[in-house]
Every structure is written in C-alpha cells, then in structure tokens.
Amino acid sequence: MKKLLLALSLIALLAPALPAAAAIAVDVTQGNIQPLPIAIPDFLPAGNDGGNAARIAQVVRDDLGRSGIFRPLDPKSFVDHIANINTAPNFANWRVINAQGLVTGEVAQMPDGRLRVAFRLWDVYGQSQMDGQQFFTQPQNWRRVAHMVSDAIYERVTGEKGYFDTRIVFISETGPAQNRVKKLAVMDEDGANPIFLTKGDYMVLTPRFNPTAQMIAYMSYINGKPRVYLFDLETGKQERLGDFPNMTFSPRFSPDGNRVALTLENNGNSDIYVMDLRSRAVTRLTSDPAIDTAPSWSPDGRQIVFESDRGGTQQIYVMNVDGSGQHRISFGAGRNGTPVWSPRGDLIAFTKQDGGKFDIGVMRPDGSGERMISTGSHDEGPTWAPNGRVLMFTRQGRGAEQAQIWEVDVFGRNERHVASPGSASDPAWSPLIQ
Amino acid sequence: MPSAPSQTISARPPLGRGRPRPTTARQPVLGLPASLLLHGMAIASIFLVFNSSFAPPQESHAVPVELVTLARQTNVEAAAPPPDQPVKPDLAPLPAPPMPEIKAEPAPDIQPPKFEIRKEKPPDTRQDISNLLNQLTRPEKPAKSNAPAATQSAGPATAMTSTLIDAFLSQIRNCWSPIAGAPNPADQIVSFDLRLNPDGTVAALTLLEASRTPYGSAAAQAGSRAIYQCQPYRLPPERYKDWREINPLRFDPRRMMQQ
Numbered sequence: 001m002k003k004l005l006l007a008l009s010l011i012a013l014l015a016p017a018l019p020a021a022a023a024i025a026v027d028v029t030q031g032n033i034q035p036l037p038i039a040i041p042d043f044l045p046a047g048n049d050g051g052n053a054a055r056i057a058q059v060v061r062d063d064l065g066r067s068g069i070f071r072p073l074d075p076k077s078f079v080d081h082i083a084n085i086n087t088a089p090n091f092a093n094w095r096v097i098n099a100q101g102l103v104t105g106e107v108a109q110m111p112d113g114r115l116r117v118a119f120r121l122w123d124v125y126g127q128s129q130m131d132g133q134q135f136f137t138q139p140q141n142w143r144r145v146a147h148m149v150s151d152a153i154y155e156r157v158t159g160e161k162g163y164f165d166t167r168i169v170f171i172s173e174t175g176p177a178q179n180r181v182k183k184l185a186v187m188d189e190d191g192a193n194p195i196f197l198t199k200g201d202y203m204v205l206t207p208r209f210n211p212t213a214q215m216i217a218y219m220s221y222i223n224g225k226p227r228v229y230l231f232d233l234e235t236g237k238q239e240r241l242g243d244f245p246n247m248t249f250s251p252r253f254s255p256d257g258n259r260v261a262l263t264l265e266n267n268g269n270s271d272i273y274v275m276d277l278r279s280r281a282v283t284r285l286t287s288d289p290a291i292d293t294a295p296s297w298s299p300d301g302r303q304i305v306f307e308s309d310r311g312g313t314q315q316i317y318v319m320n321v322d323g324s325g326q327h328r329i330s331f332g333a334g335r336n337g338t339p340v341w342s343p344r345g346d347l348i349a350f351t352k353q354d355g356g357k358f359d360i361g362v363m364r365p366d367g368s369g370e371r372m373i374s375t376g377s378h379d380e381g382p383t384w385a386p387n388g389r390v391l392m393f394t395r396q397g398r399g400a401e402q403a404q405i406w407e408v409d410v411f412g413r414n415e416r417h418v419a420s421p422g423s424a425s426d427p428a429w430s431p432l433i434q
Numbered sequence: 435m436p437s438a439p440s441q442t443i444s445a446r447p448p449l450g451r452g453r454p455r456p457t458t459a460r461q462p463v464l465g466l467p468a469s470l471l472l473h474g475m476a477i478a479s480i481f482l483v484f485n486s487s488f489a490p491p492q493e494s495h496a497v498p499v500e501l502v503t504l505a506r507q508t509n510v511e512a513a514a515p516p517p518d519q520p521v522k523p524d525l526a527p528l529p530a531p532p533m534p535e536i537k538a539e540p541a542p543d544i545q546p547p548k549f550e551i552r553k554e555k556p557p558d559t560r561q562d563i564s565n566l567l568n569q570l571t572r573p574e575k576p577a578k579s580n581a582p583a584a585t586q587s588a589g590p591a592t593a594m595t596s597t598l599i600d601a602f603l604s605q606i607r608n609c610w611s612p613i614a615g616a617p618n619p620a621d622q623i624v625s626f627d628l629r630l631n632p633d634g635t636v637a638a639l640t641l642l643e644a645s646r647t648p649y650g651s652a653a654a655q656a657g658s659r660a661i662y663q664c665q666p667y668r669l670p671p672e673r674y675k676d677w678r679e680i681n682p683l684r685f686d687p688r689r690m691m692q693q
Binding site: 023030032069125126158159344346389 | 595602607609617649652653660677
C-alpha cells in the first residue's frame with residue numbers, strides 16, 4: 001500500500017512532464033435553439049395550503065412558457081409524481097418524457113398564517129440540483145411568489161434576471177373611435193390584476209414608471225390643458241409636475257428616480273428640460289428651433305437619447321445630461337423616433353416609420369447594428385423589460401381594429417400578444433418590484 | 435500506433451507460464467500514469483472550477499414580497515373597484531430564515547463526475563505501478579513540472595480526425611441550445627473534458643473553463659445538458675481510442691448570436 005501511495009505521489013509530482021493521452025479537440029459553434037423542455041408538477045400542499053400549491057405551479061408554467069425560453073411539459077404526460085421535494089427525484093422517469101429541467105415545490109401554511117413556498121430546480125440529465133429557494137408571504141400574495149419562483153428559474157437557466165414579478169402601466173381604451181375613453185391602468189406582467197387608476201373623464205397619455213415602481217408620470221388633459229402629472233401608487237395621490245405656462249409632455253424618470261426629463265412646448269417649439277423632483281429646479285437641455293422630444297435616460301444617468309426633426313426629418317439624437325454633445329445616431333431609412341434606452345445600456349429601441357409602415361427596431365447607442373424586431377405594419381412605442389431582453393409595444397390594428405399590447409424579444413423572436421382588458425396602448429414596463 | 439487489442443490477444447502467452455507480456459507491457463504502463471494524471475487534473479479542476487460554478491445554491495434566501503400594494507384610498511376614483519388588494523402597512527423586509535430541512539437534504543447538489551476507470555483498464559495494476567515507479571525514477575526522465583509539452587495534444591489534424599469531429603459535431607449540434615443575449619458574448623464560451631465509454635455514453639464530464647458570471651454558469655449548464663442529452667454518440671467503434679476523450683470540447687455561441 002505504501003508503495004502504491006509513493007507511486008501515486010510521484011506520478012502527481014511528475015505528472016505535467018508526462019505525455020497525455022491523445023484527445024480530439026472539438027469546437028461547437030452551431031446549435032439548435034430550442035425552448036428548454038421543463039416539467040413543473042403541481043407543488044405539494046403541506047397541510048392546508050388553500051389550493052395555492054396547484055395555482056402557483058400553473059402560474060410558473062405560464063410564466064416560463066410565455067418567455068419562449070422554456071417549454072413546460074403537459075402534466076398529463078408525466079409518468080412519475082413527486083412525493084417529497086427534499087429527496088432527489090427519480091431522474092430516469094423524467095428523462096422518459098424528455099424533460100431537461102424539473103421543478104419541484106411545496107406550499108405550506110405557517111402557524112402565523114403566512115405561506116411558505118419552497119422550490120427546487122433540477123437538471124434532469126446532469127442529475128443535479130440547480131437552485132433551491134423558499135419564500136414566505138401573506139397568502140394573498142401567492143401570485144407574486146409564483147412570479148418570483150419563475151424569475152429565479154429564469155435567472156438560473158439564462159444568467160439573466162427575470163421579469164415576471166413586474167407590472168405594466170398602460171392606457172386602456174374603450175368606446176367608439178370618435179369618442180374614445182382613455183384610462184390610466186396597471187396590471188401584472190402576465191395581464192393579471194388589472195386596475196384602473198383614473199375614471200376616463202379626461203385623456204391620459206405616455207405613462208412611465210419610476211425606478212421603484214411606486215410612482216407613475218404621465219400626461220393628462222385635466223382641465224383641458226395637457227400637463228405632466230405624477231401618480232403615487234402607494235397613497236393614490238396625484239399632483240401636477242411643475243407650474244409651466246404651456247403644454248408639458250413625454251415625461252421620463254431618471255434611473256435614480258430623482259429627476260424627470262420632459263418636453264415643454266413654447267410657441268410651437270418643443271424642447272427638453274429636466275426637473276429635479278426634490279428642489280423642483282428646472283434645467284433646459286435643448287434650445288433648437290426644431291421639435292425635440294421623447295427623452296430617455298441611459299441607465300448610468302449620464303446621457304439622454306431623444307428625437308428631433310432639426311435635420312429635416314424625425315431622427316434619434318444622443319446628448320450628455322447637461323445638454324452638451326448633441327449628436328445624431330440614426331441614419332437608417334425612414335423616420336426614427338420614440339427612442340428608449342435599454343436598462344442594460346447596450347441598445348436603444350425605437351420606432352421606425354418608413355414606406356407607410358411603423359416597426360420596432362433596436363440599435364447600439366452609437367447608432368450601429370440597427371435591426372428591426374417586430375413584424376406588424378403599425379407597431380410603435382417600445383418599452384423594455386427590466387432585464388433588457390424583451391420589449392412591449394403598441395400594435396395598432398388595421399382600420400377600426402383595436403390597439404393591443406404585444407411583446408417580442410430583442411432578437412425578434414417569440415412575438416406575442418399581451419393579455420389586457422379590452423383595447424390597450426402605450427405600455428410602460430416597471431422595474432423588478434422590490 | 436499498432437492496433438492494441440489484436441496484439442494483446444496474439445501475444446498472450448499460454449496460461450500458467452507467468453511470463454510478462456512482451457509487446458503490450460509498455461502500453462498500460464504509459465497509459466496508466468497518463469490516465470491518473472488526467473484524472474488528477476480533472477479532479478483538481480473540478481474543485482477549482484466546477485465547485486464554484488456549480489456551488490450549491492443559496493438556500494436561506496427569503497425575499498420580501500409584501501412591499502408593493504395599491505392603496506385602497508385614492509383621490510382619484512377608480513372606475514372599477516380593485517379586486518381585494520392586500521393592504522400591507524408593514525414594509526420591513528422579512529427576516530431571512532434558514533432552510534435547515536433543505537440543507538440537511540442528502541440529495542446531491544452536483545453529481546460528482548464519474549471517474550471509474552474504464553472497463554479496459556490494464557490488468558495487474560500493482561505490477562504496472564511498480565514498473566512505472568521504476569521508470570519514473572530513472573535519472574534520464576525529465577522531472578520538471580513546468581515542461582511545456584504536457585498539454586493535451588489535439589491529435590494530428592488528419593482527414594481521419596476531422597471526419598470524427600464532423601461525426602461528433604453533427605450529433606451535438608442538434609442538442610445544444612445556447613441561451614442568447616449576454617452583453618459580452620465571450621462570457622458564454624465554455625469548455626469541457628468529455629470522456630466517453632466504448633458504447634458512446636458519457637463516462638465522465640469535467641468543466642474546464644467558464645466565465646465567473648451568471649452567464650458563464652448558465653452556459654456551462656447548457657453545454658452539460660447538450661452533452662448528456664445527445665448520448666450515446668454514434669462514432670466508429672474501431673476508432674474508440676481516438677474519440678474516448680474529447681478535450682477541449684468547446685462551446686462558442688458567438689457566431690450564432692450574430693445572426
């Protein structure tokens with residue numbers, strides 16, 4: 001035995017000098033992008049779960065399926081069932097149905113009335129646990145916990161933060177085309193829990209979340225005058241932003257939430273201003289005689305992208321946050337507007353109007369790499385998911401058809417209609433809710 | 435290199451003689467240290483790389499979920515009453531309770547790669563190791579640990595090799611579904627050392643390289659899924675010695691992401 005150990009230690013010492021066995025080197029550069037088949041059995045109810053175990057699993061299946069990155073398998077195809085989430089599953093039974101991922105979970109009611117939701121994510125072929133977490137919450141928040149489970153799974157598999165525990169603020173439209181009633185509304189990312197925030201007795205436009213998703217800036221025609229207002233979701237309070245003599249519109253919060261960039265119209269000339277929400281001090285950023293509007297902040301808060309027709313047609317420009325260094329970045333075909341900087345900073349989404357069509361595109365902040373990602377004929381007004389991978393936008397139907405909210409990923413894949421109550425437009429995605 | 439199995443059979447002495455085998459004796463002697471070396475390095479690399487990339491997830495992770503609710507009271511009258519919204523005055527984050535029952539769980543976090551010596555391992559190990567020891571202690575053997583020639587050779591880039599590579603690629607390609615979208619696509623490049631059994635199934639898989647980012651970890655998982663899902667690999671059995679190890683097996687999604 002000693003001899004063996006000695007030999008082994010010598011081998012270890014001399015190892016690098018020995019020629020290794022021949023191996024072939026392979027570079028895989030082409031793949032087959034497919035949604036990940038994932039099995040998500042109903043979570044196990046531990047004691048009185050109030051029916052939440054099955055409901056939570058269904059929301060997770062729906063979330064992941066909607067992302068286009070996963071393909072949740074039909075529970076009817078399962079040949080095994082999970083009896084205990086604290087033991088390793090029988091992986092062979094999940095390979096039979098070609099599941100590559102498996103999510104097991106448990107929902108229990110705690111003595112203090114709270115819900116405990118635990119889940120594990122398994123790599124079926126690698127036979128290992130990829131993630132395991134638990135959440136505690138009041139039972140009425142079961143949907144949010146389900147979204148958090150989805151976000152955790154999404155993040156572990158993609159390396160990106162999820163976006164399921166988010167909300168959308170949008171304009172709900174009802175009534176005939178000549179007399180449209182537009183209400184400010186919010187809903188969860190999956191269309192659940194829609195709530196109207198205004199009654200619809202005055203027009204509302206361009207709602208935007210602040211970085212904490214607690215406040216919404218929007219433009220409204222209260223008293224017939226178009227002005228920017230702030231709506232506090234926590235208190236329900238609404239206030240007019242600033243005391244400007246003329247029309248203000250197109251508000252957008254800075255990434256730190258302390259400032260709002262907006263457009264102020266004065267005798268037919270629109271320019272971009274920034275208001276500090278604490279001091280209410282206002283700074284003018286553009287002073288061009290053309291129309292400058294639709295400001296959007298870079299995620300580091302140092303630059304602002306906006307649209308302007310100073311060059312003759314509507315195009316996209318970038319400037320520093322003090323107004324210096326204004327330069328055009330869009331040089332593609334047609335007119336380009338409504339720029340929105342990705343929360344990740346790498347891309348700017350915009351609406352291109354060309355040949356009678358409106359489409360959503362993305363380009364890098366220097367204007368390079370422009371590509372179109374939506375396929376409708378009247379798509380406009382993009383808004384980013386907080387992870388910078390997915391966009392929502394308004395799709396206008398032909399003729400009298402209703403406006404709808406659609407989403408698509410940044411590569412132009414997985415385009416789909418977003419559920420909303422009735423006709424909906426002008427979506428703005430919240431940050432991940434904290 | 436002569437075909438080892440046929441020689442082994444023809445050169446085997448009659449039973450009972452106890453003579454050492456003349457021509458194939460060196461083969462296992464060289465093969466074993468190399469095998470041990472590679473396994474040693476593989477195990478070391480697991481502890482260095484795999485361990486961190488596939489570290490057991492944080493399990494005592496409670497997330498405050500009771501923060502945002504709509505107030506019942508607003509000065510703007512809602513057209514439709516909000517559906518029974520929870521009002522939560524307590525905005526303090528929930529304490530992070532431990533998850534002991536999950537920690538105590540015996541379920542494996544990551545399956546230790548299978549390092550059993552393959553079936554065709556040389557017989558009479560002890561004698562081979564003694565031989566090896568003798569060889570290794572010979573003075574003329576270079577004992578420098580930083581000899582440059584120690585890296586894995588990719589093998590001669592012959593047409594034969596490229597045929598093998600093509601055969602392997604044509605299979606793994608269908609199973610590999612990289613996740614698009616890292617800000618720095620190089621973060622998604624990962625490489626493995628893959629050992630295969632003669633029947634084309636995975637004998638052992640070791641992660642060699644992955645970026646220390648969530649994208650690297652996700653890319654390593656995607657590569658591992660592809661490798662396991664695609665087995666058994668259909669490769670010419672007579673050339674097993676050429677494809678028993680694929681190293682490095684590198685996944686690089688950059689070209690795909692440009693499309």
